[in-house]
Amino acid sequence: MEVRARAPGKIILAGEHAVVHGSTAVAASIDLYTYVSLSFPTHSDNDDKLKLHFKDMDLEFSWPVGRIKAALSKIGSNDSSSPKSCSSETIKLIATLVKEHNIPEANITLAAGVSAFLWLYTSIQGYKPAKVVVTSELPLSSGLGSSSALCVSLCAALLALSDSVNLDCSHQGWLMFGENELDLVNKWAFEGEKIIHGKPSGIDNTVSTYGNMIKFRSGELTRLRSNMPLKMLITNTKVGRNTKALVASVSERTFSHPIAMASVFKAVDSISNEVATIIQSPAHDDIAITEKEDKLEELMEMNQGLLQCMGVSHASIETVLRTTLKFKLASKLTGAGGGGCVLTLLPTHALLLLLNVFMTPHILLSGTVVDKVIAELEGCGFQCLIAGIGVKGVQICFDSSS
Ligand SMILES: Nc1ncnc2c1ncn2[C@@H]1O[C@H](COP(=O)(O)OP(=O)(O)O)[C@@H](O)[C@H]1O
């Protein structure tokens, strides 16, 4: 029996970082997924190893289960139905298992993902031999939530073959979990995110688990129903960064300037609530949609200004902001910043109209504003994509033939 799980990445429309400090944020899932397949060896395979394959990087890890059991013996027995945090002592024990594999320096940030894997696997499945294969359509360490998509898809696959979840294994194709199972996946995935991020807010694993669009504050989720077409250009600056370090840097700034930062977080909270209201409010005609788009653009620019206050912008992000502004398009970073991805709202008029009179003569050529801005951004060495927004959350698929 093999089970596959897929979990979507995400964009944060408003409120990243501030959400770690108790403000509201708004996020949506995107149609780029991380896939995890899990299979147990048969008796005739005579295999006693736990194997992890990061297929995209062609990196394989394996440990005899006896070795894992010996290293983690103090943890006690596993109980997949009650998610628990990995203690700092256990993190150290897990780190010794990870270090036994010499991860190439260029891929060293993957060590956090391997540690999260070992914690989630042993906590949910115990010390069984298995093979786990991970692939992803998401760029890693870019702000699109690859860490949470990894944790959510992994937990879904592990729980699908655990005693805590009862599913119809004969179902053909992708299958959604029920609400209780989703809650369990989400809670375990949050524990994995803690290992990768240090201090996650939980918004990324929550939107990857439940999908669609959510408002999130202090662990509480409100599902949003969008009442407008929402198209975003995602520009990957390809500047790698690490969410854990960026979250820590904002915490340091908060420690140094608590009163000023409290005001920044309060302003972000208001922006996120306004974004959620605009997205959900009814729009009966094109004029109403344009008004909503104008307001969203202003709020995105305001949020970006506050992210600059938090110290998480980057020269590459500023280049994207300047470039899109030339085309009268508003942008903000998404995720932890420091490089990574930038969101640009593509208002309906930008998708339909040819360049208009506001543009300077040298760019008054054929094509839509969107074609032009993408060409210019890609000319800077960035990578652009337009992802589908608000897709379903985590899903699983059984393959009983294997
Ligand atoms: N498909 C994957 N394969 C291996 N590790 C992954 C994968 N996706 C995420 N990770 C782990 O998550 C880390 C990136 O998480 P993070 O810094 O939060 O960035 P983001 O979540 O924005 O992509 C990687 O360095 C790695 O440890």
Ligand SMILES: C[C@@](O)(CCOP(=O)(O)O)CC(=O)O
């Ligand atoms: C910066 C933050 O708000 C989002 C991080 O997202 P990402 O890992 O950069 O995709 C952190 C969090 O909410 O846990």
Ligand SMILES: [Mg+2]
């Ligand atoms: Mg992350």
